[in-house]
Amino acid sequence: MSPHSLSRRDFLTTGAGGILAAAALDRPADGAEPKVLRVRAYTNYEILDPAYHLGAPESDVMDALFVGLVSLQPGTTWGWERDAAVAIEQADPTHIKFQLRPGIPWTNGFGEVSAEDVKFSYERMADPANKSPYRGDWAKLAGVDVTGPHSGVIVLKEPFIPLWSSTLPQSSGLIVCKKAVGRLDGKRFALDPPATCGPYRIRKVEPRLSITLERNPLWPGPRLPFDEIHAVAILDANAAEIAFEAGQVDVTHVPMTSVPRLEAKPPANAGLVVRPGLTYWWLGMQMETGVFADARVRKAAQLALDVKSVLDGAFFGVAPRSTGIIAPGLVGHRERNLVGGPDLERARKLLAEAGHPKGFKTEIGVRNSAEFINAAQVVAASLARVGIQAEVVPFASGVQKAMASDKAGGWKKMQMHISRFSMRPDPSWATVWFTSAQIGEWNWERFSSAEYDRLHEQALAETDPAKRHAMYVRMQDLMEESGAYTFLTHGVNAVLHRSHLKPALTPDANRMLLRKFQIA
Amino acid sequence: MPAAASLPAARQAGGRAAARRLLREPFGAVGLGLVVLVTAGALLADVVSPTDPLALDIRARLQAPSIGHPLGTDHLGRDLFARVLHGGRVALEVALVSVGLALVGGLALGTVAGYGPPWLDHALVLLFDTVRSFPTIMFALALVTVLGGSLASIVLIVVVTSIPVYGRIARTQTQSLRTYEFILAARALGAGAPRVLAGHVVPNVIGPLLILASMEIPVVVTIEAGLSFLGVGIRPPTPSWGSILNDGYAFIRETPWPVVAGGLPLAVTTLGFTFLGEALRDVFDPRLRREA
Numbered sequence: 146m147s148p149h150s151l152s153r154r155d156f157l158t159t160g161a162g163g164i165l166a167a168a169a170l171d172r173p174a175d176g177a178e179p180k181v182l183r184v185r186a187y188t189n190y191e192i193l194d195p196a197y198h199l200g201a202p203e204s205d206v207m208d209a210l211f212v213g214l215v216s217l218q219p220g221t222t223w224g225w226e227r228d229a230a231v232a233i234e235q236a237d238p239t240h241i242k243f244q245l246r247p248g249i250p251w252t253n254g255f256g257e258v259s260a261e262d263v264k265f266s267y268e269r270m271a272d273p274a275n276k277s278p279y280r281g282d283w284a285k286l287a288g289v290d291v292t293g294p295h296s297g298v299i300v301l302k303e304p305f306i307p308l309w310s311s312t313l314p315q316s317s318g319l320i321v322c323k324k325a326v327g328r329l330d331g332k333r334f335a336l337d338p339p340a341t342c343g344p345y346r347i348r349k350v351e352p353r354l355s356i357t358l359e360r361n362p363l364w365p366g367p368r369l370p371f372d373e374i375h376a377v378a379i380l381d382a383n384a385a386e387i388a389f390e391a392g393q394v395d396v397t398h399v400p401m402t403s404v405p406r407l408e409a410k411p412p413a414n415a416g417l418v419v420r421p422g423l424t425y426w427w428l429g430m431q432m433e434t435g436v437f438a439d440a441r442v443r444k445a446a447q448l449a450l451d452v453k454s455v456l457d458g459a460f461f462g463v464a465p466r467s468t469g470i471i472a473p474g475l476v477g478h479r480e481r482n483l484v485g486g487p488d489l490e491r492a493r494k495l496l497a498e499a500g501h502p503k504g505f506k507t508e509i510g511v512r513n514s515a516e517f518i519n520a521a522q523v524v525a526a527s528l529a530r531v532g533i534q535a536e537v538v539p540f541a542s543g544v545q546k547a548m549a550s551d552k553a554g555g556w557k558k559m560q561m562h563i564s565r566f567s568m569r570p571d572p573s574w575a576t577v578w579f580t581s582a583q584i585g586e587w588n589w590e591r592f593s594s595a596e597y598d599r600l601h602e603q604a605l606a607e608t609d610p611a612k613r614h615a616m617y618v619r620m621q622d623l624m625e626e627s628g629a630y631t632f633l634t635h636g637v638n639a640v641l642h643r644s645h646l647k648p649a650l651t652p653d654a655n656r657m658l659l660r661k662f663q664i665a
Numbered sequence: 666m667p668a669a670a671s672l673p674a675a676r677q678a679g680g681r682a683a684a685r686r687l688l689r690e691p692f693g694a695v696g697l698g699l700v701v702l703v704t705a706g707a708l709l710a711d712v713v714s715p716t717d718p719l720a721l722d723i724r725a726r727l728q729a730p731s732i733g734h735p736l737g738t739d740h741l742g743r744d745l746f747a748r749v750l751h752g753g754r755v756a757l758e759v760a761l762v763s764v765g766l767a768l769v770g771g772l773a774l775g776t777v778a779g780y781g782p783p784w785l786d787h788a789l790v791l792l793f794d795t796v797r798s799f800p801t802i803m804f805a806l807a808l809v810t811v812l813g814g815s816l817a818s819i820v821l822i823v824v825v826t827s828i829p830v831y832g833r834i835a836r837t838q839t840q841s842l843r844t845y846e847f848i849l850a851a852r853a854l855g856a857g858a859p860r861v862l863a864g865h866v867v868p869n870v871i872g873p874l875l876i877l878a879s880m881e882i883p884v885v886v887t888i889e890a891g892l893s894f895l896g897v898g899i900r901p902p903t904p905s906w907g908s909i910l911n912d913g914y915a916f917i918r919e920t921p922w923p924v925v926a927g928g929l930p931l932a933v934t935t936l937g938f939t940f941l942g943e944a945l946r947d948v949f950d951p952r953l954r955r956e957a
Contacts, residue, residue, distance in 0.1 A: 383917065402740075406919055458723045458741050513896040515915040522741060522902045526721050537901040538813065 179372040182646070182662055185385045185397035186378045189353040194334050195319040196270045196277040201567070204316040205657045206376055209345040209358055210338060212258065213318035214243050219649035219658050221420070223474075223570040225314040229258060238304035238608065239287075245295035250363045251322045251340040258320060258342050260297035264289035265323035267299065269332060281577060282307070282317035285605070304606040306613065311569035344369050344660050354378055370664050389415070389641055396642040396657065400516065401460045404639050411641075418640045419463075420654040423568035425470040425575060426633040428509075428524060433591040434557045436507060441499040443628030446561070447484045448492035449531040450524060450631050459520035464634040469621035470566075470575040472635045472653075476610055477572035477617025482632060483625045492531045504532020510548075510562040513539035520633070521563050535561065549589045559589055565636070567655070572617045576601050579624060590629040597623045686948045693948070696940025703934050707757050710750035718747040718904045727920045737922035739912055745926040748904040753930055755905050759816060760885040763823035764878050770824065771831020772874060776862050778832065779839025786836070793829035801826050805892060814897040823885050830881075831874055838870040872949055880942035883935040890931055906931050 186202030193207055208216065212229040227233060232244040249258040269275055271283035285305035290298045301308070312318055325339035326332055336350045344366060345358035358374040377394060379385040385397045390412055399407060399417075407417050430437040430446060437443050452466050471477040496504060509524060511517035518539055525535040540548075545562065548555045566587075568574055578587040580598050600616045607613040624630045638654035649661030687693040706713060714735075722742035730737045736745035778789040805822045812818045842848055842865075851861050886906075892898030893907030901908060906927050913923025 383915065386918065402916070403918070454721070454723060458721065458726075515912070518896070518901055519741065523721065523723075525902055526719065529719075536903075539896040539901075541810070 180370060180664070181373045181375055182371040182659065183375040183377065183393065183395045184657060184659065185388060185394040186376055187380060187382070187385070187398055189378045189380070190336065190350075190356050190376065191353070192335050193338055195266070195316045195321060196275065196279060197333055198316060201656055202376070202378070205659050206356055206358070206374075207316055207319055208343070209374060209659045210341040210343045210347065211319040211321065212249060212343055213313065213320060214245075214263065215314050215318065217314045217651055217656070217658060219651065219661050221652050223310060223652050225309065229320065235309075236298070239301040241299040241301075241308070243297055243299065247295050248365050249342050250365070251325065251342050252346055252361065252363060253325065253340050255322045255325045255340040258322075259294050260289075260291040261294075262320050262323045263297055264291055265327065266320045267318075269321075269326075270317060275332065279317045282312040282315070304608060306605060306608065307569075307571035307573050311571040311574050315569060345374060348373070369660055371662065374659055376659075386641070395646055396640060396648055396662075398654075399639045399641050401463045401637055401639065402516070404463045404637065405461055407639070407641065414644045416642050416644045416646075418642070418648060418650060418654055419637050420639075420650070420652065421472065421474075422464075422636040422638045422655065423472045423475070423570065423653045424565050424655070425467060425472070425568060425635055426520070426563065426565045427467075427470070428631040428633060429562050429564060429590045430629045431556070431559045431561075431590055432627065432629045435560050436501070436505055437560060437629070439499045440628050441495040442501065444484075445492040445495040445499070445531065446528060446533065447625075447628055447631050448488045448495070449528050449533065451487045451527045452631065452633060453486075454527060455520055455523045456634055458523035459516055460634065460636065464636045467632045467634045469618075469632050470568075470579075470624070471572045471617055471621065472568065474652075475570060475572055476614045477576075477604075477621070479618050479621050483622060484631070487527070489531055496531060496533075501532070504534060506534045506536070507560045508538045508558075509535045510538050510540055510545055510559055512545070512564075513541055517563055517565075524561075524563065545589065546587070549587070550585055552585070556585070556589070556591070562589060563633070564589070568653075570652075572613075573601070573605055576604070576617065576620050579620075590627075592624065592627055592629050594623050594627070683948050687944055690944040690947060692940040693944025696937050696942075696944055699933050699937025700941050703753055703930065703937060704757065706750050707753035710747070710754055714744065714747040714750050716744040716747040718743060718751040719902050720744070727916060727923075729920065729922055736926040737920065739909070739923050739926075740916050740919075745909065745923060748909055749906070749926050749930050752904040752906045752909060752927075753934075755816070755899055755903065756886045756889055756930075756934065759819050759823070759889045760882045763820040763885055764827065764881050766820070766824045767827035767881075768831050768874055768878050770828040771833075772835050772867065772870065774828065775832035775835025775837075776839045776866050776870060779836040780843055780858060780862055780866060789832065790836070793832050796825060797829045799826075801888070802891070805888065806895075806897065809892060809897040814892065814900060816899060819889050819892060819898055823888060827881060827885075831877065834873060834877065835870050838873065839866050842866055842869055876942060876946045876949060879938055879945060882942075883938040886934050886938075887931065890927075 188200040188202050190203055190206065192198045193203055193210065195207055195211065198204060198207060214228060214230040214233055215225040216228040218224040218226050229245055229249060230243045231246045234242055236242050245258060245260060247257065251257065267283055267286060267289055270277045271280055271286040273280060285301045285303055287300040287302045290300055292298060322340035326334065329339060336352060344361055344364045346361040347356065348359040349357040355375065355377045360372055379388055382400045385394065386399060386403065388394045389397050404419055411417055428450065430443050432438060432443060456462060456464055456466060468479040468482050496502065509521045511521045518537060521537040525537060528535050548559055566578060579592055580588065580601050581593045584591050584593060597620050600620050604613050604616040607616060640648060640650060640654050642648045645665055647663040647665045649658040650656065651658065687697065720743065724742065725738050726740050726742040728734055728738040734744050734746060736749060739745055739748065774789055778786045804826060808822050809818055848861060848865055851865055889898055890905065890907035890910065893905040894911045896911065898907055899905040910924060910927030913927050917924055
């Protein structure tokens with residue numbers, strides 16, 4: 146053996162030593178093991194700007210990097226708690242006064258969080274010129290009056306009830322640094338915020354893979370239990386479960402179809418949280434052209450569909466049937482559907498009246514993922530009983546939206562589709578997508594009702610909960626009466642976590658409130 | 666007419682000898698057996714398994730193999746044996762149609778390139794090289810994005826990407842044949858290009874192409890399965906081995922049987938056609954036979 150040769154033992158010793166040395170460098174100065182929370186995201190991290198982010202996992206990370214006036218309360222009931230605001234009150238239906246806690250510094254030497262930052266953040270989002278996808282959250286904002294370095298008044302053009310549930314405590318209520326963001330091109334950023342103020346700051350970003358957060362040494366608030374948060378994007382649900390079992394992540398969402406198995410035999414040292422979701426799934430029919438332009442055909446499809454089979458087949462019976470687009474517990478939730486169980490005789494009769502006594506061929510467009518494709522296959526089997534031969538067409542993410550927006554008429558190819566929309570705890574977040582203004586955007590059924598549009602606008606400002614409830618119930622009735630909708634489920638969200646963790650989740654378990662996680 | 670009568674007899678004798686040689690090759694016999702098994706299963710799917718491959722029985726989902734369901738059931742309670750057999754029908758339909766069309770197209774273009782004027786040869790070779798320069802899977806995904814996933818799209822992808830393969834071989838063979846005496850003799854007797862190609866060139870070029878085609882079939886089957894696995898191939902609920910695999914993968918923690926059911930026929934088909942193709946090559950390629 147030459148003096149420079151390396152035996153297998155030498156190699157292993159040197160390698161292990163190197164790994165240990167690297168690990169030691171990674172430890173806090175006091176020599177203790179860093180407490181790390183490792184979370185899995187089901188989408189890639191692409192944008193951490195509250196005005197332009199793309200999905201809930203990004204909101205989870207943004208919550209750890211920024212503060213809002215208020216933040217969401219974890220638990221099983223929807224609520225908010227003060228965050229950067231030491232005081233906040235609704236002075237009247239259109240004025241919200243706030244007082245910021247002084248001494249919350251921005252990183253990178255941008256001073257401290259001020260009322261000017263609040264004004265900049267909310268007005269930036271509301272300004273149509275900035276084209277924030279979340280400008281609807283601030284649609285009624287007239288402006289923010291700054292009354293002192295740390296105080297101000299949010300002024301609304303008219304009462305806006307969703308403000309306290311789906312705007313202020315959510316990502317749309319997060320505050321960004323005016324001095325830092327204002328000097329950026331386009332006043333926006335992606336994965337590189339120029340200044341943050343939350344309890345954590347970014348240590349490392351691997352685009353589309355992971356984000357590592359570490360304690361923000363400037364954070365003046367209480368010390369949180371974790372030194373670091375490792376957020377890893379694992380798109381495939383099976384891979385996420387394997388990563389959990391291999392100890393690579395501590396907390397992950399799991400698909401609905403995994404719930405029965407995990408409940409029956411949970412992994413060692415793990416807990417499972419299953420909560421009813423707010424999202425809504427439905428079968429929609431494009432009612433402007435093609436075979437479904439005939440209301441009798443749409444109603445026949447409604448009557449032919451066996452929703453229970455769809456839920457059993459696609460979601461393993463874990464998710465109950467929905468009665469609309471507004472989930473139980475929210476204002477506007479309907480008690481029951483107008484169309485009950487399947488009625489094949491009536492469906493066949495309607496098809497015969499519409500000139501399709503032997504049925505017809507059509508397509509069901511779905512997102513290219515197992516849950517959607519499974520649901521569509523059961524729907525197809527259900528419709529086949531009355532002669533409607535439906536082929537399932539999986540689309541890549543975004544393709545259906547592009548078709549719906551196609552001004553050259555690509556939307557005409559969309560006949561049936563199964564969709565799921567995300568939701569916040571205010572009914573307006575569900576109904577807004579089905580207004581006439583959304584035709585060519587998110588209203589893929591091209592459902593148009595003047596009464597619906599009027600009720601949607603009125604309900605945004607209606608302060609009487611009973612009247613507001615009746616308005617949203619009527620809107621869902623109108624949707625179902627059109628025949629273009631069969632409501633399927635709100636689903637459930639399931640979170641698998643290490644038993645030494647006490648996860649902080651929203652009541653629907655869709656969001657992980659990372660800075661509120663505790664050690665059990 | 667003793668000479669004329671003896672020609673078919675000689676051909677028959679040659680064919681029997683080739684078949685004997687094929688069956689004497691261990692891989693050849695195994696390959697032929699597997700190909701016959703897969704083909705018979707696909708053709709007789711309705712007889713072998715009268716269960717409807719689309720019929721749902723959600724209460725009986727993810728069952729292990731039993732007498733009622735020889736390969737178990739999938740996540741929607743569909744009989745996996747029936748789905749595998751009907752999936753085989755789809756796979757072979759795609760493979761035979763697309764390989765057949767690619768062979769005919771490649772043969773036509775390749776012989777024309779090899780026999781025609783130099784400018785036409787250059788143009789066709791440039792076309793072949795251009796098409797072959799695209800990675801097949803990337804090309805397939807791009808085409809499926811534009812056209813949408815369907816049986817016709819998959820056939821089109823395979824035909825377009827395979828024609829240059831057959832075309833290049835046909836061209837080379839034709840170029841080597843064009844100076845042979847029997848071709849020159851035919852031309853001297855006044856035979857035009859179409860007649861020379863059809864009557865003299867094609868019969869001498871087709872052999873290697875058929876061997877290549879038999880080896881291309883498993884490639885096409887895996888392309889179809891791959892696209893269906895990715896959700897851009899055959900549309901559900903039509904059974905395809907790729908979509909059976911994909912469905913199985915989603916529930917692999919519940920049961921491995923759907924993955925086995927989707928993977929097994931792919932393995933059997935690939936092995937069968939590959940063994941058969943290699944055995945055919947050994948039997949019919951005189952150079953290899955001499956080396957042996």
